[in-house]
Amino acid sequence: MILRGAVMALVLVTALLLQTVVAPAVAVAGVVPDLVVLTVLVLGLLEGPGSGLRYGFAAGLAVDLLASGDTILGTSALVFLLVGYAAGAARPYLAANELLGQTLASAAGSAAIVLLSRLLEVVLGVDGPDVVSLLLEAVGVAVWAVLLAPPLLLLLRTVLSSLPDQPQAS
Amino acid sequence: MADRRRSRTLLAVFTLVALVLITIDYRLGDDGFTAAVRRGAVVAFSPVQEGFAAVVRPVGSFVATIGELGSLREQNAALEAELNELTEQLPSVANLERENAELRELLEMRERLELTTSAARVIGQPPGEQGSTVLIDTGADQGVDVGMAVLSARGLVGKVTEVTASHARVELLTSPSARYAVRVAENAETGLLRGQGADPFQLELLDPEADAEPGDEVVTRTFQASTIPDGLPIGEIIEEQSAGAGERFLLVRPYVDFRRLSFVQVVLDAPEAPADLDPDDVIEPEEGERPDPPSDPDDGDAEDEAGDDGAEEE
Numbered sequence: 001m002i003l004r005g006a007v008m009a010l011v012l013v014t015a016l017l018l019q020t021v022v023a024p025a026v027a028v029a030g031v032v033p034d035l036v037v038l039t040v041l042v043l044g045l046l047e048g049p050g051s052g053l054r055y056g057f058a059a060g061l062a063v064d065l066l067a068s069g070d071t072i073l074g075t076s077a078l079v080f081l082l083v084g085y086a087a088g089a090a091r092p093y094l095a096a097n098e099l100l101g102q103t104l105a106s107a108a109g110s111a112a113i114v115l116l117s118r119l120l121e122v123v124l125g126v127d128g129p130d131v132v133s134l135l136l137e138a139v140g141v142a143v144w145a146v147l148l149a150p151p152l153l154l155l156l157r158t159v160l161s162s163l164p165d166q167p168q169a170s
Numbered sequence: 171m172a173d174r175r176r177s178r179t180l181l182a183v184f185t186l187v188a189l190v191l192i193t194i195d196y197r198l199g200d201d202g203f204t205a206a207v208r209r210g211a212v213v214a215f216s217p218v219q220e221g222f223a224a225v226v227r228p229v230g231s232f233v234a235t236i237g238e239l240g241s242l243r244e245q246n247a248a249l250e251a252e253l254n255e256l257t258e259q260l261p262s263v264a265n266l267e268r269e270n271a272e273l274r275e276l277l278e279m280r281e282r283l284e285l286t287t288s289a290a291r292v293i294g295q296p297p298g299e300q301g302s303t304v305l306i307d308t309g310a311d312q313g314v315d316v317g318m319a320v321l322s323a324r325g326l327v328g329k330v331t332e333v334t335a336s337h338a339r340v341e342l343l344t345s346p347s348a349r350y351a352v353r354v355a356e357n358a359e360t361g362l363l364r365g366q367g368a369d370p371f372q373l374e375l376l377d378p379e380a381d382a383e384p385g386d387e388v389v390t391r392t393f394q395a396s397t398i399p400d401g402l403p404i405g406e407i408i409e410e411q412s413a414g415a416g417e418r419f420l421l422v423r424p425y426v427d428f429r430r431l432s433f434v435q436v437v438l439d440a441p442e443a444p445a446d447l448d449p450d451d452v453i454e455p456e457e458g459e460r461p462d463p464p465s466d467p468d469d470g471d472a473e474d475e476a477g478d479d480g481a482e483e484e
Contacts, residue, residue, distance in 0.1 A: 017218065017222045020305075021226060030368020030369075048173075049181070050180055054184070057184045057187075057188065062211075065208050065211035065212075066208075066211055068331060068332070068339055072195050072196055073204045074188045074189070074192035077184075077187075082185070085177070085181050124192070128347075129366070130366075133346075133366065133368075
């Protein structure tokens with residue numbers, strides 16, 4: 001369990017570094033891939049709802065802590081844990097065509113996180129982009145997720161299956 | 171079944187924790203301990219980010235260059251065509267001398283600003299933000315403070331919103347919450363500029379019927395309580411948009427390429443425009459410079475009135 005936790009922490013730190021340093025350089029039409037969100041979804045899909053929500057909460061909290069002062073602490077944590085849990089709960093329904101199903105679920109989850117985050121910001125009175133820009137951003141991160149989810153799924157599945165312990169809540 | 175129940179319990183617990191965090195941060199705002207925790211997180215993570223950026227930057231530049239090869243060729247062809255066109259249109263020497271004199275005056279005006287700046291490297295973008303802010307590797311130790319303007323070689327980039335000892339966060343002009351008082355350089359019409367993410371900036375002129383044409387330059391305007399120096403270039407107007415009910419907006423294309431920021435300069439000594447006149451600084455006219463009181467046949471009354479005025483001023 002400790003080893004699995006350490007691997008997930010390493011995945012989170014790596015995703016945060018890639019997100020903050022590399023992702024802005026590969027923006028297409030102003031939309032950058034959301035790698036942290038993608039790891040939340042992929043780990044939820046691979047490990048189940050328990051791991052999905054725990055990792056989602058930790059990742060969301062890290063994003064909130066490193067984001068600008070306009071962001072309210074806990075908003076990303078809430079959205080990420082809900083979507084991480086949902087991804088884990090959806091796992092049994094994607095068994096027929098696993099890789100395709102998981103990729104599409106990652107894309108849908110990425111778009112859902114953009115929209116849910118904005119919805120929460122609106123409720124809390126935080127300024128944000130207009131509806132058209134928001135929808136374009138949701139579509140953009142979903143397209144990035146379709147491209148990046150398969151290699152990430154394969155990589156993390158290989159790494160996690162090589163660990164001796166199994167996730168507890170799945 | 172037990173696992174599912176356990177997951178739901180965890181879901182409820184973590185959701186509750188997140189909601190408590192949101193409530194605390196929402197109520198405390200920028201002054202609470204959550205803001206201090208955030209600054210601590212940035213201080214702890216920035217050096218890791220910086221080291222990682224130093225390692226991956228050469229790889230990123232190589233990949234970016236390959237990605238830009240097509241556009242670079244097009245740009246090269248366009249520049250060659252432009253050069254040929256300009257060569258054919260070489261103006262007369264007299265005309266050049268006149269333009270030179272005008273430009274020299276403009277240059278002298280710019281030099282009068284005498285800005286002191288601190289150079290900084292852009293480390294990265296905070297996670298979860300689509301081009302709203304960047305972190306830079308200079309902070310309070312170098313004299314950087316909240317509100318200071320940040321420039322690139324092409325113009326205004328944004329302003330500092332948070333500072334640690336060695337790093338600072340810059341809100342870019344592209345941020346949807348960015349608002350700047352600006353002026354059209356050609357005709358001095360004033361307006362409000364708003365960021366729109368990856369889209370061109372939106373400019374609303376204070377006078378809705380003012381003239382402003384595509385190609386006109388937009389520069390910063392010093393406003394009350396502003397720390398942004400006057401006259402910094404921002405971008406050029408590209409088109410006009412009607413918003414209905416007589417309203418209209420102008421779209422402004424920035425000079426700065428916000429996706430390719432690597433070095434910026436923080437303006438350290440911009441004079442802060444006061445929000446209002448400080449009553450302590452108001453200079454009273456000297457006794458001899460006061461306007462003469464209206465002539466009154468009764469001199470004694472006139473002296474009494476002057477005495478009353480003096481008491482009120484104190």
